[in-house]
Amino acid sequence: SEKEVKYGQITELPRQDDAMKKWRSNRFGQFIHWGLYAIPGGVWKGKTYEYAAEFLKSSAGISTATWDSLQYQFNPIKFNAMAWAKMAKAMGVKYATITTKHHEGFCLWPSEYTDFDIENTPYGKDLLGEFIEAYNAEGIDVSLYYSVLDWHHPDWRYKLNSEEDKEAFERLKIFTKNQLLELLDRYPTVKGLWFDGTWDQCWKDNGQFSYELEKKLKEKHPGLVVNSRMRADEYGSRHFDSNGVLMGDYESGYERRLPNPWDIEVTKNDWECCMTIPENQWGYHKDWTLTHIKTANELIEMLVQCTSQNGNFLLNFGPTGEGDFREEEVKLAKEIGDWMDDNSSAIYNCGYAGLKKQGWGYFTQNNDSETTINMVVFNKPINGKYRVKLNKGSVIKKAYLLSKPDKALDLEEISNGEYFIEAKKVKTKDPFVIIIELENKDSKKFHQK
């Protein structure tokens, strides 16, 4: 039975305003995790810690005073925001989300609410502002990651066990609100806020605060897109309120994992998967031999799967303490960008085609097209014939390789709306796209809308 939820969803979903349509059509984003943790890069006093590098403070049991002194070493002399933005553009991302403040509490912008920020480093300049300006100049939207969890701030509490805890956390809430309003004031072109560090009891006990904060931020910054991870309702239910209604503007629970490829439920909301290139490193780690490093094809398949299920894919990069990217990241950005150069029409402004997933790969459909369907192929059938089960009544006018639009592929109708498409002589070793053009409107998808 329905519970009375006063502090749940604020904006009716799925949003159909221009800002959200742009967020949805972007599909592919670059995550940047950058902070003091990039300086030690997972190694402390000669010992390598295998856990996520941005957690080195806790993995190596380093005191806050010792950790915070890293701020006086932060001087990324190789940082070139324009070069970063050009690499991102070439990779094919339409948006970027950067850590303004991770759990360590160090701020990449000159904040008036703390001295633990970029202003009090040898670098000194407004690094975040330089990043936003350079990425916007390349036509890339920027969102800001902000961790509520703050290991540096004396008023942070995991749980509120005493009156003193409650008073301290009230101060932390004011600090949080002030910093977020400051970020929106300083950087008016940002499109979204990506909240993290909101799983502890202290935040779950403050659902009303997160409701009022989301409301205030959206009033101040029309069109702002906020992830569900920001929110708890007044019963402590996170992401979805106590009646299962999604809060924020899109579901952001897919961290280093994807839904089952055949999951239809997930297509009902906007959502985003954030992904690391190693198994579990968000910040820069000196040693990438510790785990599997994902290949371009693995990452492209994740991007395509997200698109096929109405989700965005946010791929993470961890710049070094000096401000450049490791060679593996530069190489992957190039390989993915080369694929996007030829195939991004199956990604940008595309989503769920309303069709069952088949073994050869994923269907995507352009949100503005009623009669064209993309098949992104990762697994070639041994007989070169691709089974496609469309909606009843669908008739294929023609099918062809995106790379060879003037060579129609042979078709064999199996039953109503079901065909074999023959593509035997496909040379490429990369994932490739077959385009299906229908005679008629693909009823189910648009009926679904």
Ligand SMILES: C[C@@H]1N[C@@H](c2cn(-c3ccccc3)nn2)[C@H](O)[C@@H]1O
């Ligand atoms: C988006 C990602 N979220 C942060 C994170 C992940 N975790 C975590 C902690 C314990 C278990 C599983 C995940 N804590 N913080 C990571 O540091 C990164 O910022």
